[in-house]
Amino acid sequence: MNIIDELTWRGAINQMSDEEELRKKVEEKSIGVYCGVDPTGDSLHIGHLIPFMMLKRFQMAGHRAHIIIGGGTGSIGDPSGRNSERVLQTMEQVHHNEEALTSQMKHLFGKDNITIVNNYDWLSKIDLLSFLRDYGKLFSINTMLNKEVVSSRLESGISFTEFTYQILQSIDFHHLLKEKDVELQIGGADQWGNITAGIDMIHKIEGSDTEAFALTIPLMLKADGTKFGKTAGGAVWLDPEKTTPYEFYQFWLNQDDRDVVKYLKYFTFLTKEEIDELAKKVAAEPEKREAQRRLAEEVTAFVHGKDAVIQAEHISKALFSGDVKMLTATEIKQGFKKMPTVEIANESMNIVDWLVSTQIEKSKRQAREDVTNGAIYINGDRIKDLDYIINPAESFEGKFVIARRGKKKYFLAKVK
Known part of the structure; x- marks a missing residue:
């Protein structure tokens, strides 16, 4: 299957420039493709x-993938998707974020057919007068104002700094075209104006017959109309310290039946046949998930x-x-990250006193009643003995005690 046909089937194309020529291009040879990310976070x-x-x-289809970590563009801020100016980060923070994102990209993309570069390496070498003479002259203010990423900000206001972002992104595209033979840029739906601005600049510098292409991905919304990727606790991160692998797994496991096939197409490398089979199971036996x-x-x-x-x-x-x-x-640290948590001393204590001291129970009377009725579990064992002694050193490397009241109410006690 042609990679363009595959992306179309997966619902992954929002807009594409010169589809016929690009389709022919990817069939004829391995082309250079790039996508960029600014180091606004780590x-x-x-x-x-x-x-x-x-x-x-x-x-995976054999094309040459390139990633730009935007150390240069990230230092000034992208106006798209925001109603206000970004707070500029220190260059020290930008460089820290660059290193973290580069590490994540290396993990995701491996070593074959991948090049990771930082646009700070070339943007930082352009002096102000060269920027204005060599690039500023190629951009019409009228055209720039009509780009959605800019026009959406005119009412709330946009600084000259963020206004020039599309010029810098255009320079990136031109640089990769000349240095790495990159002909296609991929981005989110909001990047269409920036990418096509780059193509226009390339044609002005290199000639109108120079081949450069744009492909954008649709804005992803959930079936209920809300934005994909957010939870009640905030963003779902790739960094396991920010979102544990267990939380990450649970996020995908809890997706709506109406969305799951779409996400299988977007986020997995399963074949059409495999996804079609899973789609049938969603329709016939949704309860099995x-x-x-x-x-x-x-x-x-x-x-x-x-x-x-x-x-x-x-x-x-x-x-x-x-x-x-x-x-x-280690697994407890992941699985109980969002459970009610208390800190305890590494000392033995009678179960009734322990339940009250950790505030799992409000009173000794209630604690005794729940223990007697078999409603209290310590480290997975039901405890009905009012004389039971809890010794934190005896469980989970002496780091945790897990209490449960009733069927599902868990509490995590962390040893200080």
């Missing part, structure tokens, strides 16, 4: 992942590795069954 989130999944598909489970497995393995999938499934099984004894201290 981790990608899953919203960032969408265009890079498309870049990964080009890489096989499509969601496969989605969670595939995306978690891609981002965090297969061992992370095994660990996430292990944590899920333990929490569902209540058999938390099977968990390691």
